[in-house]
Amino acid sequence: MKDEFMSKQVVSKLQTIKFIENLLSASVDGIVVTDANQEIIMVNKSFCSSFGLSNDDMIETNLLGWLKRVDGNMVRTWFQLEKDLHTNNTCHDVEFKIILQEREAYFSVNASLLDQIECDGPVILSIWRDVTKLKQIQDDLIRKEKFAVIGRVSGSISHDIRHPLATIKNSSYYLNTTLKDQDEKIKKHLKLISDKVKQADEMIEALMRLSETNETKKERININESLEQFLVEFSLPEHINLKVELDSECPDIIADHLLLRQAFSNITLNAVHAMPDGGTLTVETKRVRRRNEKESDLKEDFAEISFTDTGSGIKKENIDKIFEPFFTTGSKGMGLGLLIVKDIVASNHGSITVESEEGKGASFAFNFPEIL
Numbered sequence: 019m020k021d022e023f024m025s026k027q028v029v030s031k032l033q034t035i036k037f038i039e040n041l042l043s044a045s046v047d048g049i050v051v052t053d054a055n056q057e058i059i060m061v062n063k064s065f066c067s068s069f070g071l072s073n074d075d076m077i078e079t080n081l082l083g084w085l086k087r088v089d090g091n092m093v094r095t096w097f098q099l100e101k102d103l104h105t106n107n108t109c110h111d112v113e114f115k116i117i118l119q120e121r122e123a124y125f126s127v128n129a130s131l132l133d134q135i136e137c138d139g140p141v142i143l144s145i146w147r148d149v150t151k152l153k154q155i156q157d158d159l160i161r162k163e164k165f166a167v168i169g170r171v172s173g174s175i176s177h178d179i180r181h182p183l184a185t186i187k188n189s190s191y192y193l194n195t196t197l198k199d200q201d202e203k204i205k206k207h208l209k210l211i212s213d214k215v216k217q218a219d220e221m222i223e224a225l226m227r228l229s230e231t232n233e234t235k236k237e238r239i240n241i242n243e244s245l246e247q248f249l250v251e252f253s254l255p256e257h258i259n260l261k262v263e264l265d266s267e268c269p270d271i272i273a274d275h276l277l278l279r280q281a282f283s284n285i286t287l288n289a290v291h292a293m294p295d296g297g298t299l300t301v302e303t304k305r306v307r308r309r310n311e312k313e314s315d316l317k318e319d320f321a322e323i324s325f326t327d328t329g330s331g332i333k334k335e336n337i338d339k340i341f342e343p344f345f346t347t348g349s350k351g352m353g354l355g356l357l358i359v360k361d362i363v364a365s366n367h368g369s370i371t372v373e374s375e376e377g378k379g380a381s382f383a384f385n386f387p388e389i390l
Contacts, residue, residue: 048125048146051132054139056081065146068125089116099129103142107131114146124153179222187215213251236272236366238389241303241321244275248282249301257296258289265304269321269388273366281362284355285325285382292329292380300326306385319388326381332374340372 048065052058061076069088076084085092092114102109108130116123129144190211197204242264254260289299306320332340341360363370363384374380 045145048148050076050081050144050146052081052142052144054141056083059141068123068146068148092116099127099144100142103129103131104140113149123148123150125149180219183215183218183222186211190215210253213253235276236274238270239273239275239278240270241268241323241386242266244278245282245301245303245323248279252283252286254286254299255290258293259296259298261298261300263300263302265302267305268303269305269319271321271366271368271386272389273368273386274362277362277366281359281384282323282325284359288355288382289325289327289329289380292327292331297328297379300324302326305388320385321388322383322385324381324383326379328379331376331378332372332380333376337372337374 043062045062046064048068049060049062050058050065051060058076058079058081061073063073066073066076082093082096085096095112095114099109099112102112108128110128112127112129114125114127116125125146126149127144127146129142132141132143190208194205194208194212245262245264249260249262286299293299302322302324304322306322340356342357359382360370363386366386368384368386371383371385372380373383
């Protein structure tokens with residue numbers, strides 16, 4: 019009788035293990051089972067493929083050690099997850115942010131203790147769901163909602179701004195035509211006033227276009243020519259050195275000319291503000307050849323435009339915040355410049371990346387697909 023009871027227990031445990039194995043193989047979510055020492059005793063293909071690993075790489079691997087190698091911050095998150103588990107036996111929707119192949123990935127993790135499996139301590143089953151696309155959609159909705167408010171505000175005040183600008187422009191033109199014997203210094207300043215009024219008017223026009231996405235006017239643009247024209251017209255302060263490196267093979271793109279110039283202007287002003295005591299701004303274009311993530315064949319070429327300064331740089335904890343509305347670390351501006359840049363780039367089918375080291379400067383790169 020005792021042997022029969024033991025036999026039923028063994029069968030029950032085997033059935034439980036078989037059930038877990040079937041669950042592992044069938045799930046589209048990543049699933050990991052760890053023992054009391056955080057050694058991985060079971061893992062499915064979905065988890066491995068999400069992180070570009072094989073099953074053999076992960077079995078008997080220490081999960082904490084692996085998390086630390088990928089991103090040390092995730093260890094702290096896992097410890098909190100464990101703490102909640104021992105209190106409630108389950109925990110839900112714990113977010114893990116991971117850098118995978120130079121891109122951010124987000125996973126929502128649900129975990130529970132497995133009492134059915136005997137081991138020297140608690141066994142944890144964790145389910146990892148990739149929510150990167152969902153989070154991007156949510157972030158885009160929040161950002162667009164905030165930007166819609168900015169658009170409505172810009173629309174309501176555009177007339178009030180344009181009226182004094184028109185007055186300044188007309189007065190400048192009057193002085194330029196009536197003061198015939200003006201010296202070169204006066205001529206220079208009158209031209210500067212006229213150019214700045216034109217630049218401000220274009221900024222208002224670009225902001226209005228951005229708030230009304232249907233109003234964008236996209237055309238074929240030669241990036242090098244557009245940049246050269248912008249740099250000639252943009253008056254850099256004397257304490258800023260300019261270095262320009264233009265790739266003759268940089269492909270043409272489709273974009274809204276005014277909006278693109280506005281993006282160039284905002285990024286350049288951002289660089290100038292980061293170098294109050296002087297420095298170097300390097301503007302560079304190049305053709306970037308991208309590979310399909312799933313194939314070895316080349317997918318498409320991109321035009322990359324980068325603006326690199328030697329200024330104060332961006333703190334690591336602020337990198338993810340700089341494109342948020344009204345976020346600013348300085349006394350100048352309202353914290354909308356980089357938000358506008360990001361929206362301009364996105365509205366023209368491009369992407370933007372930023373690299374920075376505090377105290378050594380920052381580099382912003384725009385990538386736009388080539389016209390095929």
